[in-house]
Amino acid sequence: MSDLLTTEEYKAVAAGLSLPMQAFIDGSFQPAKSGKTFDSINPATGELLTKIAACGVEDVDFAVQKARDAFEDGRWSRLHPSERKDALIRFAKLLKRNARELAVMESIDSGKTIFDCETVDVPETIHCLKWHAELIDKIYDQVAPASDNHIAMIVREPVGVVGLILPWNFPLLMLAWKIGPALAAGCSIIVKPAEETSLTALRVAELAMDAGIPAGVFNVLPGSGPDVGEPLGRHMDIDAVSFTGSTETGRRFLRYAAESNLKEVTLEMGGKNPAIVLDDAENLDRVAAHIVNGAFWNMGENCSASSRLIVHKSVKDSLLERIKAHAREWPMGDPLNPENRVGALVSKDHFDKVCSYLDKGPKVMMGGSAKDGFVEPTVLDVARDTPQAREEIFGPILSVLTVDNYDEAIALANDTEYGLAASIFTANVKRAIRGARAIRAGTVTVNSFGEGDISTPFGGFKSSGFGGRDNGIHAHEQYTQLKTIWVDLSDDADEAVN
Ligand SMILES: NC(=O)C1=CN([C@@H]2O[C@H](COP(=O)(O)OP(=O)(O)OC[C@H]3O[C@@H](n4cnc5c(N)ncnc54)[C@H](O)[C@@H]3O)[C@@H](O)[C@H]2O)C=CC1
Numbered sequence: 001m002s003d004l005l006t007t008e009e010y011k012a013v014a015a016g017l018s019l020p021m022q023a024f025i026d027g028s029f030q031p032a033k034s035g036k037t038f039d040s041i042n043p044a045t046g047e048l049l050t051k052i053a054a055c056g057v058e059d060v061d062f063a064v065q066k067a068r069d070a071f072e073d074g075r076w077s078r079l080h081p082s083e084r085k086d087a088l089i090r091f092a093k094l095l096k097r098n099a100r101e102l103a104v105m106e107s108i109d110s111g112k113t114i115f116d117c118e119t120v121d122v123p124e125t126i127h128c129l130k131w132h133a134e135l136i137d138k139i140y141d142q143v144a145p146a147s148d149n150h151i152a153m154i155v156r157e158p159v160g161v162v163g164l165i166l167p168w169n170f171p172l173l174m175l176a177w178k179i180g181p182a183l184a185a186g187c188s189i190i191v192k193p194a195e196e197t198s199l200t201a202l203r204v205a206e207l208a209m210d211a212g213i214p215a216g217v218f219n220v221l222p223g224s225g226p227d228v229g230e231p232l233g234r235h236m237d238i239d240a241v242s243f244t245g246s247t248e249t250g251r252r253f254l255r256y257a258a259e260s261n262l263k264e265v266t267l268e269m270g271g272k273n274p275a276i277v278l279d280d281a282e283n284l285d286r287v288a289a290h291i292v293n294g295a296f297w298n299m300g301e302n303c304s305a306s307s308r309l310i311v312h313k314s315v316k317d318s319l320l321e322r323i324k325a326h327a328r329e330w331p332m333g334d335p336l337n338p339e340n341r342v343g344a345l346v347s348k349d350h351f352d353k354v355c356s357y358l359d360k361g362p363k364v365m366m367g368g369s370a371k372d373g374f375v376e377p378t379v380l381d382v383a384r385d386t387p388q389a390r391e392e393i394f395g396p397i398l399s400v401l402t403v404d405n406y407d408e409a410i411a412l413a414n415d416t417e418y419g420l421a422a423s424i425f426t427a428n429v430k431r432a433i434r435g436a437r438a439i440r441a442g443t444v445t446v447n448s449f450g451e452g453d454i455s456t457p458f459g460g461f462k463s464s465g466f467g468g469r470d471n472g473i474h475a476h477e478q479y480t481q482l483k484t485i486w487v488d489l490s491d492d493a494d495e496a497v498n
């Protein structure tokens with residue numbers, strides 16, 4: 001953990017930041033061709049941070065051309081993997097040298113606590129880039145079984161120019177999850193940050209250039225979904241798109257691909273993730289700590305948040321008492337105060353959306369107040385077919401459902417359109433493993449909440465995911481494609497390849 005500063009010291013760092021304002025294309029900052037800008041707001045204070053270039057279709061076309069030129073001339077895509085590794089390691093080191101600046105920029109842009117930015121988002125971003133850099137010169141291609149007169153090679157090639165469409169909840173970390181494997185594979189990238197949180201992606205692109213990643217390889221186009229996301233999704237010269245965000249927008253990217261060049265699409269989308277606590281769960285205090293972390297970490301603005309607690313009736317009351325006690329250890333307030341664990345929601349619009357779930361009449365068991373962009377960690381006792389039980393709220397709201405037995409718990413866990421993550425708390429190893437297998441979700445944790453780490457694939461079943469996975473070696477499949485090369489070694493022209 002890095003040494004944290006005081007609130008006043010963080011405010012001084014924030015005041016001294018030089019905030020990026022323009023798109024990053026072909027190795028330099030550039031205004032939008034239309035000259036338009038949009039406001040970047042600090043959601044914790046409502047203050048205008050800066051005005052940022054609002055890109056449009058003409059900027060997309062220009063950036064794609066530059067990315068394509070870079071890809072085709074091989075300045076990055078055809079480097080020896082160890083050379084890309086070296087550049088990515090330099091890049092990770094440069095991020096580390098600028099870690100504090102990035103953490104403060106991330107916090108004021110998104111409302112996330114400086115504690116999380118300093119201890120999770122920035123260090124994990126750096127770790128992710130290093131991990132993919134270290135991997136890239138250790139992946140081997142394959143040779144298929146073939147006759148003595150032939151060689152059949154199965155090789156992976158970078159897929160080409162990729163569009164990376166980012167959400168606002170982990171601006172740096174989701175950037176890293178996508179650029180790490182994409183750059184390691186040799187792709188040229190066009191990043192479209194969420195309009196709420198564009199600052200750190202722009203600064204990171206500049207640092208990538210400083211680290212020696214060639215111009216044209218790493219481009220960032222700030223702007224709205226319809227003005228930048230859609231033209232990227234529909235572009236005929238983009239080979240793949242990797243998206244993280246809502247299920248509704250994810251569906252759009254499938255349509256864009258179908259109606260354009262059938263580009264590869266990977267979608268990492270929403271969740272309504274169950275945390276099942278069975279009657280034999282051990283150490284309810286520890287369970288409560290995991291539930292609180294799963295539900296309230298990052299203000300619940302987390303696609304894998306444990307937003308549905310499915311609890312056996314026999315342990316419900318004692319568990320809820322402990323949840324309340326642990327939640328008291330999560331102070332809410334100024335994100336730049338390093339004592340705080342709950343910051344501001346990302347925007348006024350999102351705050352209003354989250355608050356609407358508090359207005360719809362469920363029984364409030366804890367919390368329930370909301371003001372000026374901040375929502376108190378809240379526990380609701382909900383009925384099964386209510387919006388609070390079924391919809392992704394993406395705020396610090398835990399919806400509690402009560403069950404009578406194991407089978408009912410598993411059935412309820414699966415009674416959702418989503419399938420991103422789940423956790424199950426039980427002392428019975430058979431129930432744990434059977435439950436983990438029975439739950440239709442991409443990640444299941446037993447007796448803990450977590451997302452795994454960089455070494456394990458992350459993505460969802462059902463409406464939570466489509467296509468490839470982020471993280472792990474598996475992430476490279478998104479950014480590479482297989483090619484088979486047959487070589488005829490015979491002297492006899494009659495021996496055909498077959
Ligand atoms: N899975 C996750 O990690 C995330 C889930 N969400 C969920 O989505 C809800 C809505 O949040 P939004 O910011 O509106 O998510 P969103 O899915 O609309 O935005 C994600 C990205 O897609 C882009 N986008 C938006 N509309 C687009 C369009 N028509 N064509 C192309 N690109 C487009 C956005 O500019 C952003 O970069 C949240 O309340 C939450 O429930 C939001 C962010 C992340």
Ligand code: BAL
Nearest residue numbers: 169170244302303304
């Ligand atoms: N929790 C990391 C992925 C996401 O929230 O989008």
